[in-house]
Each structure stands twice: as structure tokens, then as C-alpha cells.
Amino acid sequence: MKLIGLAVALAVVVVAPWVVPDPFYVHLMIMVLMWTVLGAAWNILGGFAGQVSFGHSAFLGAGAYTTMILYLSLGIAPWYGIVLAGIVAALIAVPIGLICFRLRGPYFALSTLAVAEIIRLVALNWESLTNGPVGLLITTLPPVTFAGSPINWESKIPFYYIGAVIAIVALAVTWALSRSRLGAYVLAISEDIDSAEALGINTVQARVSALALSAFLAGAAGGFYAMYFRYIDPDAVFSIALSVEMVFIAVVGGLTTVVGPLVGAIFLVSLGETFRTHFMWGHLIFYGLFMMVAIRYMPEGIWGKLRLMVESRLGVKNG
Amino acid sequence: METLVQSIVSGLLTGSLYAMIGVGLTIVFGVMRIINMAHGDMVMLGMYGAFWAHTAWKMDPFLSIILWVPAGFLGGLLIFRFLLKKIVPGGELNTLLYTAGLSLFVANLALLIWTGDYRTIKLPYAMMPLRPLGIAVPIPLAIAFCLAILVTAALYWLLAHTDIGRAIRATSQEPEVAALMGISVDRVSMITFGLGTALACGAGVLLAPSLYLYPTVGEILVAKCFVIVVLGGLGSVPGAIAGGLILGLAESLGAVYVSVPYKDAIGFVIFLLVLLFRPAGLLGEGKS
Numbered sequence: 001m002k003l004i005g006l007a008v009a010l011a012v013v014v015v016a017p018w019v020v021p022d023p024f025y026v027h028l029m030i031m032v033l034m035w036t037v038l039g040a041a042w043n044i045l046g047g048f049a050g051q052v053s054f055g056h057s058a059f060l061g062a063g064a065y066t067t068m069i070l071y072l073s074l075g076i077a078p079w080y081g082i083v084l085a086g087i088v089a090a091l092i093a094v095p096i097g098l099i100c101f102r103l104r105g106p107y108f109a110l111s112t113l114a115v116a117e118i119i120r121l122v123a124l125n126w127e128s129l130t131n132g133p134v135g136l137l138i139t140t141l142p143p144v145t146f147a148g149s150p151i152n153w154e155s156k157i158p159f160y161y162i163g164a165v166i167a168i169v170a171l172a173v174t175w176a177l178s179r180s181r182l183g184a185y186v187l188a189i190s191e192d193i194d195s196a197e198a199l200g201i202n203t204v205q206a207r208v209s210a211l212a213l214s215a216f217l218a219g220a221a222g223g224f225y226a227m228y229f230r231y232i233d234p235d236a237v238f239s240i241a242l243s244v245e246m247v248f249i250a251v252v253g254g255l256t257t258v259v260g261p262l263v264g265a266i267f268l269v270s271l272g273e274t275f276r277t278h279f280m281w282g283h284l285i286f287y288g289l290f291m292m293v294a295i296r297y298m299p300e301g302i303w304g305k306l307r308l309m310v311e312s313r314l315g316v317k318n319g
Numbered sequence: 320m321e322t323l324v325q326s327i328v329s330g331l332l333t334g335s336l337y338a339m340i341g342v343g344l345t346i347v348f349g350v351m352r353i354i355n356m357a358h359g360d361m362v363m364l365g366m367y368g369a370f371w372a373h374t375a376w377k378m379d380p381f382l383s384i385i386l387w388v389p390a391g392f393l394g395g396l397l398i399f400r401f402l403l404k405k406i407v408p409g410g411e412l413n414t415l416l417y418t419a420g421l422s423l424f425v426a427n428l429a430l431l432i433w434t435g436d437y438r439t440i441k442l443p444y445a446m447m448p449l450r451p452l453g454i455a456v457p458i459p460l461a462i463a464f465c466l467a468i469l470v471t472a473a474l475y476w477l478l479a480h481t482d483i484g485r486a487i488r489a490t491s492q493e494p495e496v497a498a499l500m501g502i503s504v505d506r507v508s509m510i511t512f513g514l515g516t517a518l519a520c521g522a523g524v525l526l527a528p529s530l531y532l533y534p535t536v537g538e539i540l541v542a543k544c545f546v547i548v549v550l551g552g553l554g555s556v557p558g559a560i561a562g563g564l565i566l567g568l569a570e571s572l573g574a575v576y577v578s579v580p581y582k583d584a585i586g587f588v589i590f591l592l593v594l595l596f597r598p599a600g601l602l603g604e605g606k607s
Contacts, residue, residue, distance in 0.1 A: 052412055054419075103594055106354050106411045110545050111594055114587040117542060121587075125580040240538050244419055251416060281534075282431030288424025295417045296405060 013168075017160050024277070026156045030228065032262075032269045033163035034221055039249035039261030040170040041217035046247065047255035048174075048183060049210040050190025051101075052109040055116030056246050058096070059089040059215040061123060061237035063222025068136045068232055069129065077142050082166070082223035089219025090212040097208035104193070113240065120238035135233030136226075159228050166224055167262070170217050175258045177213070186210045187256075218246075241284070248287045252294045254301025263303040325454050326571040332460045334567020335467040336522055340540065341547035341559035342471060343518030346478075349491035349554035350511040351407055353414045357422035359541030361391065361516050364425070365523020366532050367433065373440050380440050380528050381462055388470075388521045395516025399509045407508070422537065429534035438532040445528065463525035470521055471560065474514065478556065487511050491554060546590040552600020561601065565589075 017026050038060065046052050063085035070076040070084060100111040123130045130136070141153040151158050177183040185206040188196040197203050226232050253264020268287055276283040298305045344358045365387050372383035398421075406417045448455040478484040489497040490507045498504050530536070547566050551558020566586050573585040593601060 106415050107594060109415060111591060114590050118584050118587050121584040244423060279431060281434050282427040284423050285427035288420045291420025292417055295413055
């Protein structure tokens with residue numbers, strides 16, 4: 001049953017850009033995939049490990065700059081760059097985690113906000129590395145042939161498939177985490193950190209590992225962001241607003257679920273981008289609205305709610 | 320020497336406004352344990368209130384504080400009664416996420432209505448700064464400073480000498496015991512949230528003539544608020560006042576003696592250090 005669902009979903013992902021070739025919808029789907037990765041990244045830390053971060057744009061930005069700088073100054077191709085972006089973001093996450101995880105709950109959240117702001121200011125002022133507020137721009141991507149024919153980077157479709165691969169990896173990582181020892185550790189930590197500690201779990205190590213994994217995915221999404229938009233500047237990729245968007249997609253979709261970030265991204269990004277085509281300003285208005293609705297009426301998120309409804313309809317006992 | 324005095328003066332002027340915003344945030348945290356992510360957006364609404372009072376009704380922006388402080392109080396009461404009341408029992412992280420939602424909603428509604436364009440208020444009497452003893456004091460900031468001290472002192476008096484003030488302090492210290500003593504914690508919470516919002520709106524009105532106005536200005540302000548209240552210890556009113564002045568001084572001295580581009584980072588670095596090494600705040604009376 002689950003396998004059939006998975007196969008159908010994969011088939012939909014593969015044929016989608018050919019069924020709706022309109023550039024707006026392809027762009028929309030790419031954005032949904034990118035935000036799925038970012039939501040999934042946040043969900044690993046904020047959902048499974050229960051550590052609310054308001055600073056995840058730090059990892060997105062670090063990834064975006066890594067890919068961009070490696071390509072511009074060393075000529076390293078973006079597909080290696082995206083993986084390296086994830087690694088750099090994860091490396092940055094380790095010291096941040098060691099510092100910020102001394103704090104708990106809302107204090108941790110505030111400290112991540114401060115760290116992200118400091119990193120944004122560094123990126124803004126370290127002009128020899130980041131080119132400061134002017135930002136970095138690439139005009140062409142290196143030629144690649146796939147199955148014998150060159151890839152046309154002016155089309156959005158190659159980006160769609162690259163985004164799809166990263167999103168599938170992100171969801172697969174989440175699924176693997178949910179069945180792993182680390183997953184069990186961080187769930188225990190999010191339930192009750194003192195008891196987890198008493199049971200002999202190294203809570204600092206477990207939380208830092210979850211943060212590094214989360215940062216890896218956010219960094220890879222940042223690398224993808226840089227290559228897709230081909231332009232980045234500190235205020236675009238390090239903003240508080242981006243961190244907050246990730247939180248909202250994960251929470252509205254459904255925390256601590258594998259599919260939640262995908263559902264959240266489909267729902268919120270479609271609303272936001274459609275709103276943007278009609279109004280110049282304020283496309284995040286529904287993010288805020290649905291965040292409030294979700295916290296008040298369905299803290300388990302859209303996907304969590306759907307699952308509960310289906311389970312009660314089928315008479316399955318929810319364990 | 321003159322630069323030093325100059326930067327201390329401008330630091331204190333800005334710091335007084337920071338203190339006013341911080342006090343609003345800290346009393347709300349003290350009573351309800353809400354870290355209000357939307358506090359900066361209330362400041363933004365106050366700024367736009369002053370702007371429109373000036374542009375549409377030809378009212379002096381500083382005078383419009385008599386309109387927007389009561390309006391902020393009323394708005395705060397309504398927000399608490401209809402939005403936050405049901406969320407508070409869910410714990411600090413829930414209210415944090417909920418007010419983050421409220422913040423994004425308010426900021427984007429403002430973007431939709433007023434667009435993201437930068438606006439300024441031009442006052443005829445504010446073209447030239449005052450120059451007592453050779454130190455430049457911008458007139459709008461000087462007026463804002465005096466009014467901020469007045470408002471903060473009035474709030475202090477309210478907390479120290481009135482029944483509702485005593486009830487607020489009691490609830491802040493021990494909600495259960497306060498409830499046992501016959502204080503309606505619900506009512507106190509609502510009034511406290513109203514006061515916090517009123518202070519934010521008032522500070523927004525006072526800041527409007529000195530800053531650029533744009534709908535997402537709250538994002539930066541709220542980050543600064545957290546620095547202020549954590550510096551002084553979350554929940555402590557004198558702490559928030561001290562925190563506001565310290566941040567103002569740190570920014571203006573930092574801009575002169577450290578570096579202009581990193582002036583905004585100084586606050587965040589102090590913030591992290593205080594969180595890590597003195598989580599109860601510099602004055603040590605906050606709750607960690």
C-alpha cells in the first residue's frame with residue numbers, strides 16, 4: 001500500500017513538468033521542492049529534536065555562498081558545489097551547536113537568531129570574500145551532457161529535476177533518521193531532556209548531530225538557490241524572514257513527520273507565489289495567518305491532521 | 320574627548336527609546352512568560368500611526384502619542400483576549416511560534432497596504448540640531464528622549480504604587496500564589512499585554528521622526544528588544560531600562576571606537592555572552 005503510494009508520487013514528480021509546461025508552474029514546482037528541502041532540514045532539528053531555531057538562514061546562506069564562491073573563483077562545478085555547500089554548512093553548525101545548545105527552549109531560539117544576524121553582518125562586511133552588499137552574480141553555468149544531449153540551462157526543467165533529487169534525498173534522510181538510533185535519541189531529548197540525560201544519552205552530541213544533519217540539507221538547498229537564481233547577496237540569503245519561512249513550512253505541514261514539509265511547502269509556497277502574481281507586496285501574509293491557525297487548532301500540522309483523520313476513519317488505533 | 324561625550328549623548332538618547340520598547344516586552348514576559356515576537360511590529364504600527372497623523376491630519380507626530388498609546392492599549396487587550404489567551408497554557412515555545420506568525424501577518428498586511436517604500440517624516444523645526452556645549456543633539460531625538468523618560472517613569476509609578484501595578488508584580492513573581500490571594504490572573508495578563516503593546520506603539524511614535532519607516536522595520540527592532548531584555552534579565556523592569564541604555568551606548572561607542580559596519584553586531588555578541596554566562600541578566604534579577 002505504502003509502496004504503491006510512493007511509486008505513484010514518484011511518477012507524478014517525473015512527469016509533472018511535461019504535463020504543465022507553463023514556466024510559471026514549473027517555477028512554482030521548483031520553489032515547492034526547494035522549500036521542501038528547507039522545511040525538512042528545519043523539521044529534523046525543530047520537529048524531531050524539538051529545538052526551535054530562528055537562525056537557519058545562516059546555513060542556507062553559507063551554502064549559497066560556498067557554491068557560488070567555489071564556482072566563481074576556483075571553477076568547481078555547481079553539482080560538486082551543492083554537496084560541498086552542505087558540508088560547509090554542517091561544519092559551521094558544529095561550533096554554533098556547541099555554543100547555543102548550552103541554552104534551552106526559547107533561549108536557544110533567541111540565541112540562534114543572534115548567531116544568524118552576526119553571520120549576516122559578517123557576510124555583509126567581509127567584502128574580499130563575499131563582495132559585500134553588491135552580491136555575487138554568475139552569468140553562465142558550465143555545459144553538461146545528459147544521456148548524450150547537452151543540457152539547456154536557460155530552461156527551468158533541468159533545475160526542476162535537480163531540485164526533485166535533493167528533495168527526495170531530504171525526505172529519505174528524514175525517514176532514515178526517524179528509524180535510526182539518533183532519531184530515537186533526539187525524540188527522547190525533545191520529550192524530556194533531563195530524563196534522556198539520565199538514561200545515558202549524550203544529549204549535546206545528539207543535538208549537535210541533528211543540527212549538523214539539518215544544516216547539511218539547508219546548505220545544499222542554499223547551493224541550489226544560488227545556482228537557480230544565479231545571484232545572491234547577504235540580505236537575500238541570510239535574512240531573518242527566510243529562517244522564519246522555514247519554521248512556518250515545517251510547522252504548518254506537520255512537525256515530526258516525514259511528508260509534513262512537502263505538504264507545508266506545497267500549501268504555503270503555492271499560496272505565496274500565487275499571491276505574489278496578484279499583489280506586489282505582502283506575499284507572506286498567509287504564512288503568518290496559517291501559522292496562527294496551525295498552532296491554535298492543529299498543532300500536529302496539515303499532514304498530521306490528515307493522517308489522524310484517515311486513521312480514525314479506518315479504525316486504526318493510534319499508538 | 321568631544322567625540323566621546325558626543326557618542327555617550329547620542330547613545331543615551333537612542334538608549335532611552337530602546338529602554339521603553341524593552342520594558343514593554345519584559346513586563347509581558349514576566350507575567351505571562353510570552354516572548355512576544357510581534358513586539359517589534361507593534362512599534363512599526365506606532366511609527367506608521369505617527370506618520371499618518373502627520374501626513375493626513377497635519378498633526379504633530381509627537382502629539383499623536385496621545386492617540387496611539389491608548390489605541391495600542393486597546394489593541395493589546397483585544398489581541399490578548401481573542402488571540403493569545405488560548406495559546407498561553409501551551410507553553411513558551413508555542414507562544415513564541417504563534418507570535419512569530421502574528422508578526423509575519425502584521426508585517427505583510429502593512430506591506431500590502433503601505434507597500435515596502437521607505438518613508439520619512441520631515442519636521443520644519445528639526446532641520447538643525449541643537450548645539451549645547453558644541454555637542455550636536457538632533458531635536459526629534461531630544462523630544463523623544465524626554466517623552467520616553469516621562470512614559471517610562473509613569474509606568475514605573477503605576478507598577479510601584481497602584482493596585483493594578485502591585486497585582487502585575489505579584490503575578491510576575493508567583494502566578495499561583497497571586498491567584499490564591501484573589502488576583503484575577505487572566506485580567507492582569509490582559510492589562511499587562513495592553514500596557515506592553517501601548518509602550519511599543521508609543522515608542523514607535525517617538526521613533527518615527529528619527530528613523531526611516533518601512534513595514535519590516537519590526538524585524539530588526541524585535542531582535543534588538545531581545546538583546547535589551549536578556550541583558551537586563553527577562554522579566555525585570557529596571558533591567559530592561561538598564562539594558563536599553565547599555566545597548567544604546569554600546570552601539571554608539573562601538574560605531575566610533577570599533578567599527579561602523581559591525582556596530583549592529585556588537586549588541587548580538589553581548590547578547591550571546593550574557594545568555595551563556597549570566598542567563599539571569601546583568602542585574603541578576605531576571606528569570607532564567
